Amino acid sequence: MTSLLDNLLDLAETTVEGYQEVEGYVCLHLKLLNRGTYCPHCNYYTAELHQTTQILVRDLSSFGKPVYLRVPRRRFYCPKCQRYSTEKIEFLAERRNYTKRYEQHIYERVLSSNVAEISRIEYLSCAEVEGIFRRISSEKKKTGDK
Missing domain, CATH: 1.10.10 (Arc Repressor Mutant, subunit A)
Known part of the structure; x- marks a missing residue:
């Protein structure tokens, strides 16, 4: 089910898992909804997750406060070409x-x-x-x- 925050944020293939207000700004914690990605080296679809890190990304302000998005950066392993690649995110x-x-x-x-x-x-x-x-x-x- 789509939440009000998901609708307001309007970013494809994401959902807002949580949020927090920190020293004058709002931080939205995102989850990426797609299971995998196409390997940029061989174009094979892989869902074999290697690692996930979090990055903080500035977005449009809302309600008079700066908004930051905590976005997972996922690296996948491609079993076909045996290479690693970082997932491309459409809005970044x-x-x-x-x-x-x-x-x-x-x-x-x-x-x-x-x-x-x-x-x-x-x-x-x-x-x-x-x-x-x-x-x-x-x-x-x-x-x-x-």
Whole structure:
């Protein structure tokens, strides 16, 4: 059964297992619903879990508070090609500490304001805001989006 938090969060293949409020922000504990992944090396579907670690990822603010997601990062073993791979998560870009929608939000805010202001409002460093802005700008140029 889908919970209200799952509906509000609106991230495919996830469910909210729990949450906590910590020093002015909210942390949602996610569970990934898919059992396995396709091996990026040989495209074989494997559900042979090797290890799971947790990462903390910034998402869009809600109710006037920053929101972080505690996301399981799962590594799978492929018995066909005998290699290990980390599962790709649709709402996260590779090696990022922010959801894709949060990065898009920061990009749009900088377009209508400036880096220093968004840095102050979002509790990010100017370098983080600039990095997000440059990354999204570059992606938009590659795809021809505005």
